Amino acid sequence: MAVLRITPNLACEDPTGMAAFYRHLFDLDIAMNMEFIVTMEPGTATRQPPQVSVLSEGGSGTPVPALSIEVDDLDRVITRCRLRGIAIDYGPVEEPWGVRRIYLRDPAGHLVNVLTHK
Template sequence: MTVLRIVSNLHAPDPQMAQAFYGDLLELDVVMDHGWIRTFAAKGAAAMPQLSVASEGGNNTPVPVLSIEVDDVDRLYARAKVAGVEIVYDITNEPWGVRRFFMRDPFGNIVNILSH
């Protein structure tokens, strides 16, 4: 048996509200939309399935529900600030080799945005 994909499912009273945050800000494509569920995916990404289980988010931060690696964390940080997205943990160079920040999505979830 081989795991082919891991998909995070976030509860949202109106999945269409996710478009501005996950579609527009993070530039993800809608790959499925049944009204009650909307699935976003990165363009052309062939990521290995991963699952993290954590007692904290590192540096005494809360555990984010999602970690999204991007090619330019500073660009996305600037876009999030302009869009008025709540920054939960400011942009930081971490001692384990990532640059990251946490932001809150429209449903209250903490999302870790990082670059290696």
């Protein structure tokens, strides 16, 4: 058996509004919109193997995030957060395991770890 995809499912009251948050912050495209569910994906044809992380904390004593998003330009995300008034809960910080990251919360309150490898 081969796992083909792993998809996080984030509960919210307004999937379309939540999709707009992720689209504007991370340049994600809408792959499917059925009103009760909006699925998004990167516009580029990057393919990464499916991953599931299981953890007791978020690292450096932080809470466990609901979602981790790796980006190629963390400063661009930080700028977009500031322009939209999105609070950064943690960071930016360079962690001893080789990532630079921030924590933010999406409109439904989910904790999101946004990172780039150094």
